[in-house]
Amino acid sequence: xxNTSFAHKxxxxxxxxxxxxxxxxxxTHKAIEQFFPFMVRIAVTIYDPATNLLKSYVDSSDHPxxxxxxxxxxxDLPSLKEVLAKGRPRVINxxxxxxxxxxxxxxxxxxxxxxxxYTMPFFDNGVFSGFIFFNSHKxxxxxxxxxxxxxxxxxMVSLLVIxxxxxxxxxxxxxxxxEHITHVRDTETGCHLDRMSRYSRIIAVRLACKYNLDDxxxxxxxxxxxxxxxxxxxIPDSILLKPGKLTREETETMRTHARRGREIIDDLIxxxxxxxxxxxxxxxxxxxxxxxxxxGSGYPEGRxxxxxxxxxxxxxxxxxxxxxxxxxxxKKAWSNDEAFAMLKKMAGEKLDIDCVDAIINSRKEVEEIQxxxxxxxxx
Numbered sequence: 001x002x003n004t005s006f007a008h009k010x011x012x013x014x015x016x017x018x019x020x021x022x023x024x025x026x027x028t029h030k031a032i033e034q035f036f037p038f039m040v041r042i043a044v045t046i047y048d049p050a051t052n053l054l055k056s057y058v059d060s061s062d063h064p065x066x067x068x069x070x071x072x073x074x075x076d077l078p079s080l081k082e083v084l085a086k087g088r089p090r091v092i093n094x095x096x097x098x099x100x101x102x103x104x105x106x107x108x109x110x111x112x113x114x115x116x117x118y119t120m121p122f123f124d125n126g127v128f129s130g131f132i133f134f135n136s137h138k139x140x141x142x143x144x145x146x147x148x149x150x151x152x153x154x155x156m157v158s159l160l161v162i163x164x165x166x167x168x169x170x171x172x173x174x175x176x177x178x179e180h181i182t183h184v185r186d187t188e189t190g191c192h193l194d195r196m197s198r199y200s201r202i203i204a205v206r207l208a209c210k211y212n213l214d215d216x217x218x219x220x221x222x223x224x225x226x227x228x229x230x231x232x233x234x235i236p237d238s239i240l241l242k243p244g245k246l247t248r249e250e251t252e253t254m255r256t257h258a259r260r261g262r263e264i265i266d267d268l269i270x271x272x273x274x275x276x277x278x279x280x281x282x283x284x285x286x287x288x289x290x291x292x293x294x295x296g297s298g299y300p301e302g303r304x305x306x307x308x309x310x311x312x313x314x315x316x317x318x319x320x321x322x323x324x325x326x327x328x329x330x331k332k333a334w335s336n337d338e339a340f341a342m343l344k345k346m347a348g349e350k351l352d353i354d355c356v357d358a359i360i361n362s363r364k365e366v367e368e369i370q371x372x373x374x375x376x377x378x379x
Contacts, residue, residue: 020278021164021216022058025157029060032153036146038138041114044161046130046219047074050194051372054080056215057130057161068215069208080119084128089120089154091147093140115139118150122158129165132157164216167277168223174268191373192322193226198373199318200225202365204311206358211310217279224283225315228290231261259300261287285309290316293350313352317343317359320351321366327375336366 011034014027029042043059055071074081083090093116118134132154136142142150201222204213232240235257239250246254265287269280289312292298294305324339334342340360347356359366 015160018276021160022060022214024160025058025060026062028153028157032150035149036141038136038141039134040137041133041135042157043133043135044130044157045133046161046165047128049128051198054130055219057219058214058216069205069213069218080131083119083131084121087121089118089147089151091142092117092119093142095139113137116141118142118147120151120154120158122154122161124162124165129158129162164277167274168220168279170272171268171274171277171280171283172223172227174272191375192326194373195369196315196318196322197222197225198369199321199359199366200314202362202369203314203318203355203358206362207310207314207354210354217282220279220282221311221314224279224286224311225318227261227265227283228286228315228319229257229261230264230287231257231259233264234260255291255299258288258291282309282311285312286315288312290319292316294352295349297350308352313355317351317355320346321359325370336363336370 011031012027015024019027025042025044029039032039032042041059041061043061044057045054046057047054052073052075053071054074054077056068059068074084079090095115095117114135114137116136116139120132120134122129122132134142134150134154201218204218204221207213208218235254239246239253242250262284265280265284269275269277274280288300289303289308292301292303292308292312294308294313296302296304298308321339321343324334324342325336327333343351343356343360347353
C-alpha cells in the first residue's frame with residue numbers, strides 16, 4: 001500500500017509551456033474562473049517613468065479590448081495616482097461611483113459593464129512598474145476571502161510581466177554594451193534614439209486597428225527601434241564618420257551594417273537563451289530590414305511593399321523623419337511641415353504610405369516628443 005498518487009492535476013500547468021505572456025494570462029484567468037466564475041477580465045498596464053505615461057500592455061480578454069492602445073499621464077488619473085501614493089491595492093465593489101470620478105481612457109470601464117474592480121500596484125525591486133486589474137460584471141464580489149486569493153494571483157502575474165520586461169531590458173542592454181565595448185561612434189547622437197523610438201511607437205498605435213497590433217507588440221517597437229543601427233559596430237570609423245560623400249566601395253561596406261546587425265542580435269539571443277521570447281523576430285526585422293524601400297530599391301535584399309516587415313517600415317519612417325528635423329553637420333533641421341512634405345513625396349516609393357500618414361496625423365504627439373527630448377550642445 002502506497003500513499004503516492006499522481007491523480008492531482010495542476011490547473012496552472014500550462015504556464016510551464018512556451019507560451020506568450022498573453023497566453024499565460026489567459027490560462028491564469030481560466031484557472032481563476034474555476035473558483036471565481038464572476039471574474040471576467042485580468043489586465044495589466046505598465047508605467048513609463050520617462051514620459052509619466054501609464055499604458056495598456058496585456059489583458060486576458062478573448063476578444064478585442066476597448067482598452068487596447070490606451071495611454072494617459074498618471075496625474076490625469078487621480079484615483080490610480082491615489083492607489084500608488086498609498087502603495088496598497090484598491091477595492092471598488094460598485095463601479096458606478098468610480099465612473100464619475102475618473103477621466104480619460106479608463107473611464108470606459110464602468111460603461112463597458114464592469115460592476116466591480118480590484119486594482120493592485122506592482123513593483124520591480126521597489127520601483128513602480130504598473131497596475132494589475134481584476135474586473136467583474138457582478139457588484140459586491142470582492143470579499144476578503146476572494147482578495148486573499150487574488151493577492152497571490154496578482155503577484156504571480158506581476159512576476160510574469162516583470163520577467164518579460166527584464167528579458168527585453170537584458171537584450172537591449174546587451175546590444176548597447178556591445179556598442180560601447182566596440183567604441184562605435186555615430187553622428188546620430190543625443191536624443192535621436194529617444195525621439196525616433198517614440199515616433200515609432202505613435203506610428204504603431206495609429207496602425208494598431210488596421211494591422212491588429214496588440215499592446216505588447218507596440219511596446220516592443222518602442223524598445224527595439226533604438227537598436228536599429230547596431231550593425232554599425234562592424235563599420236570602420238573611417239567610413240562611419242567620413243564627412244564627405246562615400247565612394248561606391250565605402251557605400252557597399254556601409255550597407256553591410258543591416259545584415260551584420262541581424263547577426264549580432266542572433267548571437268546575443270542565443271547567448272542569453274532568449275530564442276523562446278515571442279517578439280525576438282521584431283528586433284531581428286528592425287535591424288535587418290529598416291533600409292528596405294517600398295519600390296524594391298533598398299537593401300540588403302531589395303524587398304518590396306508588404307514583403308518588408310511592418311516593424312521595419314515603421315522604424316524607417318520614424319528614422320527618416322527625425323533625421324530631417326534634426327541638425328546635422330551638413331544641414332540645419334527642417335521644420336515639421338517641410339519634413340512632412342518630404343515624407344509625402346517619399347510615400348509609396350521609399351516609405352510606406354500608411355506609416356507616413358500615421359506620423360503626419362500625429363502632429364500633436366510629435367511636437368510633445370520634440371519638446372521633451374530636445375538636443376543640447378552636448379548632444
